[in-house]
Amino acid sequence: MQSIEFPLVLFTVLSQAAIGIALMGAVRVAAGPDGGDAKRQWRMVAGLMVLGLIGSLFHLGHPLDAPDALKHLSTAWLSREVLFAGLFVGLAILAALIADKNGSAILSGAGALLGLAVILSTGMTYAPPAFPAVNNALPTVFFLVSAVTLGAGFASWFAGPGRQPLLARIFTSALIVGLVVNLVAPCVWLSGGEVMRMTGLAWFGSSLYWAHIAVMAASLAVIWKTRTIPMWLPILVLFGELVGRAGFFADTIHTAANMGGLY
Amino acid sequence: MKKQYACLVDSERCIGCFTCAMACRNYYHQEEGVVWREVYPLDEEIYPHRERAFFSLSCNHCEDPACLNVCPVQAYTKREKDGVVVHDQEKCIGCGNCIRSCPYGAPRYNPVEKRAEKCSLCHERLDADLQPACTQACPTGALSLVDLAAMEQTSQVQYPAGYPKMTQLNPSTRFILPKVPKMVRR
Ligand code: SF4
Numbered sequence: 001m002q003s004i005e006f007p008l009v010l011f012t013v014l015s016q017a018a019i020g021i022a023l024m025g026a027v028r029v030a031a032g033p034d035g036g037d038a039k040r041q042w043r044m045v046a047g048l049m050v051l052g053l054i055g056s057l058f059h060l061g062h063p064l065d066a067p068d069a070l071k072h073l074s075t076a077w078l079s080r081e082v083l084f085a086g087l088f089v090g091l092a093i094l095a096a097l098i099a100d101k102n103g104s105a106i107l108s109g110a111g112a113l114l115g116l117a118v119i120l121s122t123g124m125t126y127a128p129p130a131f132p133a134v135n136n137a138l139p140t141v142f143f144l145v146s147a148v149t150l151g152a153g154f155a156s157w158f159a160g161p162g163r164q165p166l167l168a169r170i171f172t173s174a175l176i177v178g179l180v181v182n183l184v185a186p187c188v189w190l191s192g193g194e195v196m197r198m199t200g201l202a203w204f205g206s207s208l209y210w211a212h213i214a215v216m217a218a219s220l221a222v223i224w225k226t227r228t229i230p231m232w233l234p235i236l237v238l239f240g241e242l243v244g245r246a247g248f249f250a251d252t253i254h255t256a257a258n259m260g261g262l263y
Numbered sequence: 264m265k266k267q268y269a270c271l272v273d274s275e276r277c278i279g280c281f282t283c284a285m286a287c288r289n290y291y292h293q294e295e296g297v298v299w300r301e302v303y304p305l306d307e308e309i310y311p312h313r314e315r316a317f318f319s320l321s322c323n324h325c326e327d328p329a330c331l332n333v334c335p336v337q338a339y340t341k342r343e344k345d346g347v348v349v350h351d352q353e354k355c356i357g358c359g360n361c362i363r364s365c366p367y368g369a370p371r372y373n374p375v376e377k378r379a380e381k382c383s384l385c386h387e388r389l390d391a392d393l394q395p396a397c398t399q400a401c402p403t404g405a406l407s408l409v410d411l412a413a414m415e416q417t418s419q420v421q422y423p424a425g426y427p428k429m430t431q432l433n434p435s436t437r438f439i440l441p442k443v444p445k446m447v448r449r
């Protein structure tokens with residue numbers, strides 16, 4: 001989308017990491033107590049979400065008027081995103097205060113649902129008609145895959161030993177899906193209309209894109225060898241997602257870039 | 264059909280002089296780099312002649328505007344009486360969502376105000392029965408103001424080559440295509 005949009009990169013990736021951890025929390029609560037620490041996990045969810053929301057304010061020309069962004073829930077996905085993100089962070093803070101080590105099914109279920117609503121509304125916000133390559137379900141898919149990968153990675157910090165293999169399996173599957181989707185999407189764009197084709201070429205020519213792919217491939221190689229998620233691996237994956245998201249914003253081509261040319 | 268003001272862009276008459284874009288600039292004094300009306304030359308693959316052809320473009324005052332739909336603060340309104348899409352800069356919080364979403368690149372970011380802005384078809388002038396600054400200034404009659412509800416449908420096209428086809432938005436701008444120039448061989 002022509003510029004790296006650093007505040008949006010921070011908000012989308014950090015919020016997706018937070019939502020992913022909440023999703024994994026729901027999986028763990030559903031699977032029964034595992035000796036992990038749900039309270040500390042909620043603290044991390046709330047912290048990441050607050051950081052992301054603070055980051056997102058830097059994207060606004062008038063940050064103090066941010067609450068006005070709730071005014072158009074009827075059609076604007078951005079208003080819905082603000083609403084759901086606000087509810088999610090509120091729930092995460094509440095859970096960080098009242099949850100015990102084993103977590104609560106109600107809090108985790110509500111967190112997972114609200115988190116998915118944030119991902120859907122973020123995905124729809126970044127799927128406007130002006131970007132034909134992503135004027136579809138792809139942003140939601142990209143964001144969901146990022147959330148699950150980061151979530152499984154960071155949730156391994158708080159899970160007991162009994163749940164580590166499950167989280168490692170989820171982490172590995174999400175990495176494979178992420179790699180496939182990220183490699184296939186630009187290939188498909190190459191056979192699309194002109195602006196889609198330009199987007200495919202821009203992604204393939206982008207060091208941000210290849211750095212993201214390299215981090216995903218390297219993380220996959222590591223987990224293949226170690227079988228459990230090493231403490232440092234989620235940090236590397238977070239770096240890869242930040243770089244990949246910067247590429248998403250910088251390298252996706254706007255229809256107006258080709259005005260006067262064939263579409 | 265309800266009244267819908269629109270620009271009719273006659274590419275056969277347009278000589279690419281930029282007077283329309285300059286008239287807009289003179290009238291509104293936008294910040295440097297902020298452009299509401301642009302004159303785009305058609306690519307050679309569309310118009311492969313020594314003579315050039317142009318589209319003078321700005322906001323299309325769409326029937327179902329992407330800008331209006333995505334704006335989280337309802338800074339955009341579509342006027343009932345003439346279909347003009349007006350941006351209220353006072354309400355804008357500068358999130359850039361309309362800029363990202365309009366496929367025609369009409370809303371622009373004003374780095375001084377830190378808010379978006381775009382052509383509102385000189386709606387105050389329309390209310391005073393005056394022409395928009397751009398159509399009034401065009402020296403060849405290539406850019407004119409029409410009401411789609413009253414315009415006789417003849418050779419105008421909605422989606423010429425060189426202009427994004429966005430049926431969901433249903434942009435109101437109409438075009439008359441440039442003719443192939445006469446070749447005189449000596
Ligand atoms: S051209 Fe763009 S800014 Fe103008 S009404 Fe249509 S969507 Fe809105």
Ligand code: SF4
Pocket residue numbers: 333334335336337338339350354355356357358359360361362370378379
């Ligand atoms: S930049 Fe302003 S007008 Fe555009 S969507 Fe954001 S708040 Fe609305």
